[in-house]
Amino acid sequence: MDTTTGRPASAGARPGATSRSGSSPASGSAPDLADPGFWQLPAPARAAAFAELRRRPTPLYVGDRAGGRGYHALVRHADVVEASRTPAVFRSAPGVTTPEPPRWVRALFGDSMVNLDDPRHAQLRRVISRAFTPRLLSGAEDDIRRVATRLVDVVERDRPEDFVTAVAAELPFQVICNLMGIPERPRRAILDQVNHASEHTGVARPLRSRLRVPGRGLAALARMQLMVAAIGRRRRSAPADDLITALVTADVDGRRLTGRELGAFFSLLLVAGVETTRNALAHGLHLLTAHPDQRALLLDDLDGRLGGAVDEMVRHATPIIQFRRTLAVDHELGGPGGPLLRAGEKAVLFFGSANRDETVFADPDAFDIMRTPNPHLGFGGGGPHYCLGAHLARQEMKVLFRELFTRLPGLRSVGGPDLVPSNFDNRVRSLRFTF
Template structure:
């Protein structure tokens, strides 16, 4: 079985920016069509252009679209074959950008990835984790106090973005004074992660807000230098003083990790929280289940929100060697070629999820890939994100049980993340 030629799927063009501006049901139907094909489609990366079945077409610039649950899991859990090092975003980060800002862990392979991950994991002590969980409850309570008092209209800016941002800043030991400036830098660094509106022939991608990223990393590098001189009990101190196999995070590595934690940790959790409020509004029977017995259903609701919304749409890998996907008779992917893992499509795979387009907080099992497909790059913040969502929803629906979205979420068209710009809400 070989890679499917573009001519077999004329209605689905993942390289076309217009595709990512289609309504969500239309995109879901297109991915369902791709999952029915005998192998992964090869997508040419220039808008509107595909690599076809002609001889030599496989050398065209593009990628294999992995849309099935099993294929995404295989690529995630075979890191020696599917490399992250060349870059996981589309397009890959420029070499000079990586040299200037340092490598994010998502763009590293072993042994360097394993080494950095050990340092970070060692810093997350049981004492720090317990303190963070207490802090999530305090921050959530303060936010809902403010909502009840001020009655803001936008759930994203008043709640969904604030919770993960404040929790991460508290965990890292970021002083109060620069936090607003840092949040502005986060927004600037990630604001171009969508489909370009003025120029419809190209796609905006992560990493365009380089000046914002430089300012943000400069702030945390200075904090890291201060913590080396006078360590406290925060995460920055733990990261810059941890000694794992004679290594600790350098200033540039600390800056890269902080940027990853903020952009990934804040953006993904805020989007999941916003999508979740809307899903629980437009599915009143699921909302009634949750509010009727939150102790029983809250964990399932969080996982189903993450599956249904899938905050990160895709990550890219590069083939290290020739590889047959799915076994000896599977399609051949060649060394040097690219593969893109479409997590949202995998999370709607009919062979894994019964009635996959339904929103069902009692779904079990729920082996979603909203935090990645496993392997060494499984999301470091998965536990933190789950805790933030469970605590926030419990606080919100206990204090304001009539809280609900008003109208549709305002989405930013994107081929990278399922980002919500704004969500009007009331109680």
């Protein structure tokens, strides 16, 4: 589905058209997923290209396999799940982004959890999971309601024009800062650093025909990590009832987060938690506007259907488009006799394509809030790297949409979202709205 127009993803695609600038591939030919021009195509053309890739008997290899450059494009639901749940074969290190973070960056800023494998990943995840106590999570749910109520108060009073800056970005940012215990004073500066650090993630460089490395805003990242590391040092001597205190004082098998690990986790939580939820909320509002029948279904039973609606928004929009893995050993995909992926080669997991797999989802391009089952991979394909914040993101979306549509039932987007052409995330720069 094209979330800009509300048309099915097959509409508007032109079979037979092809060019070096990323135009739709001819039937049976392969699109160049490494070409920034491909990611600037209209959503229907890209969806049609991925549908063609899913029909191929083996995964497309993008790049020069003989020269050791490139990757296997995993576009089917089953293949993405297999790669996600077989971490001994599909390794996250040295990095899941494209290209991988340089060694000096990892040495300076620390390794993000998404780029780690066991046993280090398991150790960090145990510390962080133990810090998310029932009491902390219960307080977070109460806080989500308070933040959502305050944001809708502002919308009613000030009638802002951009849903992204006024609502969709503000909710997850404030909730995460409250959860972590970040003081009010540095929050605006931190949000500026988040936006600067992530603004070019997966976006084509204006003067070069290749994609930017996620995290190019290294100075912004450094400032953000220094801020939270300083707060962590203060919490060790003066504990508070917040997540930073829990992370720096936790003792799990003699392990707690160091200042650098805390900074790396905070950066991941902000960039991943804020950006992905922001984009899912913005796409969700526009999808409900573009599909009045689904909106009517939702408003007819808001409490009963909101959970299903949120999952369908996440499936349909798929905030994170792709992650990369490195083969640790030779592996036959799908079992004996399957395509052979060799040790050292790369595989890219295309979550957006997996979420439109015709063998898993009936009428996959339709936006259907009653879809059941809905085994989408919007939070990952399972396994050790399944999103830690999935529950929090779902709660944020459910609480906000409940507050919005209870108090402002006429809320709707105006025109389509202003999308950032990216190969990494399905990013919305702005979305006009009214009520």
